[in-house]
C-alpha cells in the first residue's frame with residue numbers, strides 16, 4: 001500500500017481564502033491588516049521567499065510593506081527601522097527575513113520586535129507564552145503542521161509523536177504544540193543514538209533537520225503520518241525534503257511532499273497570524289476609544 005499524499009498547496013489555499021474573508025471584514029471596519037517584511041541583503045532564496053509572502057498578502061487583501069536594505073545596513077539602523085514599525089499603528093505584523101548578514105545579531109533583532117507584532121512567533125516572550133500554554137503567536141511552520149494534522153483527522157491524544165530536529169523555529173515549538181494536543185512527544189537531535197529506534201515508534205513523525213533524504217522508509221512505522229519540513233536545494237536545482245519520499249511513501253499511511261507540503265502552509269499561517277494581530281489591535285483600539 002502506498003501512503004496518502006497530504007496536499008499542502010490545496011489546504012494553504014483554503015486557509016488563505018478564510019483569511020481573505022476576515023481581512024475584508026476588518027478592512028470594512030476601517031482597519032486593513034498590514035504585514036511589514038524586512039529583507040537585508042541579496043540572498044536570492046530569501047528574495048524569492050519574501051516576494052512569495054508579499055504576493056500571498058496581496059491575494060488575501062492584506063497590505064504589505066517590503067523594506068529591502070543593502071547587506072551593509074548596520075545593526076543600529078535595522079533596530080531603528082524596527083522601532084519605527086513597532087510604533088506605527090497601521091502596521092500589525094513585522095517579519096525580519098532570516099538569515100541576516102553576519103554582522104547583525106539576529107537574537108537582538110528578534111527581541112526588538114514588539115511581541116504583539118511578532119507574527120513569526122520567534123520573540124522570547126512568544127516562545128515563553130507558547131511553552132506555558134498561553135500562546136499569542138504560534139511559529140508559522142509548526143502551526144501549519146498542526147493545521148495539516150487537524151485537517152487530516154489525525155488523532156493526537158495519546159499518540160506517539162517524534163520530532164527530529166530541535167531548532168527554536170521549528171522543532172522545539174512543534175514539540176510543544178504536539179504535547180499540548182495530548183501526544184507523547186520525543187525530540188531527537190543530532191546527538192541522538194539510534195535515531196531509527198525512535199522514529200520507528202512514531203505514529204506522527206515530523207522531520208525538520210535540513211539534510212536531504214535522511215529519513216528512509218525502513219525508519220518509519222507502517223501507517224505513520226510523516227510530515228517533512230525539510231527544504232534542501234540539490235545540486236541539480238531540485239528541491240528535496242529531509243525524508244526520502246520514494247521509500248517512505250511505501251511505508252507511511254500519509255505523507256507530505258516537498259515542494260507542495262509544509263512550505264505553502266508556512267506562508268498561509270503567516271497570514272493567519274497577521275490577521276490575528278490586526279484583529280487584536282483593532283479590538284484594543286476599539287476599547288481605548290470607548
Ligand SMILES: Nc1nc(=O)c2c([nH]1)NC[C@@H]1CN(c3ccc(C(=O)N[C@@H](CCC(=O)O)C(=O)O)cc3)C=[N+]21
Pocket residue numbers: 049095096097098099120140231239258259260261262263264265266267
Ligand atoms: N523570519 C523568517 N520567517 C520565515 O518564515 C522564514 C524565514 N525568516 N527565512 C526563510 C524561511 C524559509 N521559509 C519558507 C516558507 C515557505 C516556502 C515555500 O512555500 N516553499 C515551496 C517551494 C518553494 C520553492 O520551490 O523554492 C513549497 O515547499 O512548496 C519556502 C520557505 C520561510 N522562512
